[in-house]
Amino acid sequence: MLISSDTKFRGRIVTANVEVVDLPNGHRATLDIVHHPGGAAIVAVDARLRVCVLRQYRHAAGGWVWELPAGKLESGEPPLATAQREIVEEAGMSATHWDPLGVILSSPGVFTERIHLFLATALEPATQATETGELLEVHWIDFDEACRRVLTDGISDAKTCVGLLRAAAHPTLAALRAPGM
Secondary structure (H helix, E strand, C coil): CEEEEEEEEEEEEEEEEEEECCCCCCCEEEEEEEEECCCCEEEEEEECCCCEEEEEEEECCEEEEEECCCEECCCCCCCCHHHHHHHHHHHHEEEEEEEEEEEECCCCCCCCEEEEEEEEEEEEEECCCCCCCCCEEEEEEEHHHHHHHCCCCCCHHHHHHHHHHHHHHHHHHHHHHHHCC
């Protein structure tokens, strides 16, 4: 239970607080907590079983990162709407079939961000509209190859690793793999 909160930083996206909480075991703790509005990430798989991955420059990561199309939830925006917006903006695609793949916590010891994962299929081209502060390349790679890259450290972004592995076990992907599909 939250006892007190002292805001130390308020930025464009995150707020950093020092929070005093009573833990379920009765102990009191002082925690550094970064509040984030959350996001959505998309595992976009085409009819040829290729997945869209972005090679995106991330200053905080020290360079280029392979990751799924994703973005921040806007105020009051449902996660699916964020995913639908981001797949167009970053990948230049839209989808008519969407399956939820659950939520991940990016770093629950200090960060409140929850990322909603979605599998998008039945894809159609759309007009890409990246933001001026984004530097990215769109790539389509074999889905199984992408999963191998997760297991061999070629892809290390957490939302991408979890999203790909959850999608691999999803019935929609099994149906796409079925003969005659």
